[in-house]
Amino acid sequence: MNVIKLEFSLKQITPMIHFQNENGATIRATELKPKLDRFILLWMAYENNKVKCNEQKIDSETEILKKIVKEKDYDNWIIDEKHIALNYKMRIKATCKDENKDLLNHSNKRQKYLGNANYILDNRNKDEEDKYVSTFSKKILVKIICFDELLADKIIELLPILIDLTAFGLQQSKGYGNFRVDEIFKENKKQQYKPDIERNYIKLLKNFNTINNNVLVYKLELDKEKNDKINADYAVALNAIAEYNRFLKSGLRLDGIYIPSVIMKKYFKQNGYNIINEKKAMKQKLHLAKYNIENLTHHDNKKIINNYDFSDSGKIYYTRGLLGFAQLYQFSLCIKKNHDKFDIIPRYKNGKEKKAFWKVFDVKGKIGKEEISRFPSPLHYHVSENYKEIYIIVNNNSLISLQNENPIITFKEKYAKEEKQRKTYKKDKKEQVEYVQFTAKLPDTKKFDFESFFKVAGLDTILFMANVKNKFNEIYEGEYFLTKLEDNQNER
Structure with a gap:
């Protein structure tokens, strides 16, 4: 041997x-x-x-x-x-x-x-x-x-x-x-x-994309004109990844001000799909269940949550799930300036009461009778050796495979026993809690694909990352440029 x-x-x-x-x-x-x-x-x-x-x-x-x-x-x-x-x-x-x-x-x-x-x-x-x-x-x-x-x-x-x-x-x-x-x-x-990381990625594309576009690769790089002047470190790269991924998935916060998830919203609006995403459905369901979320349903005297017809459950889509399922979905029921308008939900940890303004939903997916235990994000971020390039590897095949199975995702409300805001009913002479819950679909391949998505997410444009810091916790002002790697590029 x-x-x-x-x-x-x-x-x-x-x-x-x-x-x-x-x-x-x-x-x-x-x-x-x-x-x-x-x-x-x-x-x-x-x-x-x-x-x-x-x-x-x-x-x-x-x-x-x-x-x-x-x-x-x-x-x-x-x-x-x-x-x-x-x-x-x-x-x-x-x-x-x-x-x-x-x-x-x-x-x-x-x-x-x-x-x-x-x-x-x-x-x-x-x-x-x-x-x-x-x-x-x-x-x-x-x-x-x-x-x-x-x-x-x-x-x-x-x-x-x-x-x-x-x-x-x-x-x-x-x-x-x-x-x-x-x-x-x-x-x-x-x-x-x-x-040569880029050469290896091109080899990857050439090998796995012979039948379908199984893999996509995008590059987020510092503005080339400033590249030589910028002392990038791993903290800048990691924080830029966190910021950009948050921007894709749920929006940003800058000095306490929430910047909406322009990518997902802009993508579906631009493609003419009038859908209800999971967060809107949660808010509307909580509103119908008599939760005091008036501050979330109005903005500048304008009602931003409509009375959707939930009898047509096909309208609700788990848009955030396109970038990976979470076991729990948590979001704030209140903004800071309106704390006094909301009945605080008590939380208990180690026997001590803690006040919270958060609502949590369990998330479970099913394909037929089989439960989906997890669906990791199809996006995988990798950092270059000089910390000036961030490569986004997209497992396109994993998302398409899941979309083709047409999973049903269930959202079910969770809350503490001590929570004041609840709707109850009596069954067998016992008081039961009526949970807020609903089902959603995953947008199919006709409604969502990554190549179209990244065109909306800043392809061939300069992006500014507002909250990026270096390893010394100092604000780092840099511009990033998003491009797509193609398998027909000449190997170096």
């Missing part, structure tokens, strides 16, 4: 959020190897034209992989058909932490994480729950022992692309936990390799 030794040197680009705060804490082989196994087989399925099914549907990727593992060509590669595991061993080691890129060292105060992660960075306060740390390693070594020459060459070819395409730890889709392959060694001999 041939034994081929490979070694990949990785460079960390952005902080990784996880539970361990040790010098050697980094990517886990148990997370990277399964991803690489699936990626190699899926890549080869498209590369060798073994993809038989043009239909985009849920679990199509798993079906393709099951067919591939049965191919005789891969007898020496696969050691576990059930878990789709390839015949090589992996070990990962981080040399030491880079304290200069530890976020805690840039503030005397115990702070929350950058962007919209909202995770506590350290565990100095033992009473806090959900403690996480950020780690930034100077160098990471991925050592692989492989038992097939062709498989070893495939790993050399595809691991750099997977690393550019994947992130690790918490909030990995928002730019955290980014790495790059820096050097490659085979049997202790350095291989010819020059890191």
